Amino acid sequence: MSSQDYDCIVIGAGVHGSFTAYNLAKKNRRTILLEQFVLPHSRGSSHGQTRVIRKAYEQDYYTQMMEECYQLWFQLEKEANVKLYRRTGLLVMGPERGVSFPAIKSTLQRNKIPMMTLQRKEFSQHIPNVNLTPGHEALVDMSAGVLYADRTLKTVQDLFQKLGGVIKDGQKVIDITPGSVVTVTTTSGVYRAKSLVITAGPWANTLLSYTGLQLPLQVLKINVCYWREKVPGFYNIQQHFPCFIQLEPEEARNDIYGLPSNEYPGLMKICYHSGFETDPDERDRQTDRGDIDILQRYITSCFPGLVPTPAIVESCMYTVTPDHHFVLDNHPTHSNIVIGAGFSGHGFKFGPIVGKLLCELSQGEVPSYDLAPFRIRRFQALSKSAL
Ligand SMILES: Cc1cc2nc3c(=O)[nH]c(=O)nc-3n(C[C@H](O)[C@H](O)[C@H](O)COP(=O)(O)OP(=O)(O)OC[C@H]3O[C@@H](n4cnc5c(N)ncnc54)[C@H](O)[C@@H]3O)c2cc1C
Numbered sequence: 001m002s003s004q005d006y007d008c009i010v011i012g013a014g015v016h017g018s019f020t021a022y023n024l025a026k027k028n029r030r031t032i033l034l035e036q037f038v039l040p041h042s043r044g045s046s047h048g049q050t051r052v053i054r055k056a057y058e059q060d061y062y063t064q065m066m067e068e069c070y071q072l073w074f075q076l077e078k079e080a081n082v083k084l085y086r087r088t089g090l091l092v093m094g095p096e097r098g099v100s101f102p103a104i105k106s107t108l109q110r111n112k113i114p115m116m117t118l119q120r121k122e123f124s125q126h127i128p129n130v131n132l133t134p135g136h137e138a139l140v141d142m143s144a145g146v147l148y149a150d151r152t153l154k155t156v157q158d159l160f161q162k163l164g165g166v167i168k169d170g171q172k173v174i175d176i177t178p179g180s181v182v183t184v185t186t187t188s189g190v191y192r193a194k195s196l197v198i199t200a201g202p203w204a205n206t207l208l209s210y211t212g213l214q215l216p217l218q219v220l221k222i223n224v225c226y227w228r229e230k231v232p233g234f235y236n237i238q239q240h241f242p243c244f245i246q247l248e249p250e251e252a253r254n255d256i257y258g259l260p261s262n263e264y265p266g267l268m269k270i271c272y273h274s275g276f277e278t279d280p281d282e283r284d285r286q287t288d289r290g291d292i293d294i295l296q297r298y299i300t301s302c303f304p305g306l307v308p309t310p311a312i313v314e315s316c317m318y319t320v321t322p323d324h325h326f327v328l329d330n331h332p333t334h335s336n337i338v339i340g341a342g343f344s345g346h347g348f349k350f351g352p353i354v355g356k357l358l359c360e361l362s363q364g365e366v367p368s369y370d371l372a373p374f375r376i377r378r379f380q381a382l383s384k385s386a387l
């Protein structure tokens with residue numbers, strides 16, 4: 001067993017822990033990033049080749065955070081000399097009389113984000129091989145695109161190490177002792193630091209249980225489905241096919257989204273924006289595929305150029321809060337413990353800004369954004385403190 005002292009310990013080397021550690025190292029804080037699995041791994045939420053980046057949100061605060069976040073992604077690409085973003089645009093389709101579509105449209109307009117609305121008659125000219133559902137409208141968020149996810153994690157972790165940061169992978173945290181110096185015990189070491197950041201994705205509540213806190217988080221297994229093009233190239237990134245979000249009527253609850261064929265030749269990724277409850281350590285025992293039936297029906301009616309049977313199904317996990325907004329906050333009883341959790345299936349694109357904010361919180365600095373929507377106290381009636 002080794003015992004070492006740091007300014008900050010970060011638990012979890014997913015996208016948010018990696019960006020937080022990198023921000024801390026940039027501020028010359030002696031930082032260690034602990035990860036239970038050997039890196040890289042595909043057992044959490046940040047693996048896979050691609051994610052959507054967009055400014056199209058219902059809430060101004062996400063759209064406004066993304067303004068700076070895009071700049072941070074570009075800076076990172078420059079610093080590491082690597083391509084992490086590819087512009088495709090994002091086609092948003094949804095019921096004109098619903099809540100979400102008009103809200104997204106007005107947020108984009110209010111914030112002067114480049115966008116294009118598509119009238120039904122011009123839709124097929126711009127977006128061939130997609131049928132717009134009757135009663136639905138469409139717009140395109142022009143600066144949206146694809147982020148290369150696995151490449152991002154490697155890039156950020158490499159930069160962190162170049163700045164002197166330490167990564168210990170294959171070390172599962174099995175205990176946390178809060179205090180003015182926090183002690184973290186792993187399967188092979190004991191580490192002490194002035195502050196701790198917990199970015200443990202689906203395992204957030206397992207880690208938080210050592211600190212006497214539980215958050216209202218639900219862990220869902222997501223079936224990540226890839227669908228074969230009937231004619232190769234129909235929905236290809238090279239042919240400028242965009243990412244898309246299909247907003248469903250509020251009562252249907254969950255949306256469908258997709259990315260152009262890119263990562264696997266001839267296959268387009270289309271997924272259901274929800275899944276089935278799982279224990280993160282038993283992910284593969286969850287075998288429910290009810291979402292795939294919904295996707296098959298949708299693809300048959302709206303994407304006639306795809307074979308409506310998935311060619312590949314991979315797994316990922318969402319950690320969802322009751323309002324689908326993130327948790328970015330200090331621990332309510334131990335202020336030198338900072339929590340980044342509950343990214344609810346839409347957190348990847350915010351990695352650079354979440355890293356910056358969690359770093360600021362851990363250093364006792366005033367955060368760059370109003371974190372009211374992300375504070376733990378919004379769950380007051382729901383969160384159970386075991387203290
Ligand atoms: C299918 C899918 C599609 C998505 N699409 C998008 C998208 O298009 N755009 C977007 O912006 N976002 C998207 N997201 C969401 C985004 O990927 C997640 O919000 C983000 O990856 C969450 O990262 P994280 O760092 O919080 O969690 P994770 O990536 O799960 O990282 C947590 C890490 O903590 C480690 N850990 C846990 N417990 C311990 C322990 N005891 N000791 C040591 N280490 C531990 C885990 O092993 C893991 O590596 C998608 C997610 C999924 C699943």
Ligand SMILES: O=C(O)[C@@H]1CCCCN1
Nearest residue numbers: 052245257273345346347
């Ligand atoms: O965060 C995103 O942009 C994607 C697409 C929409 C559903 C959630 N995940």
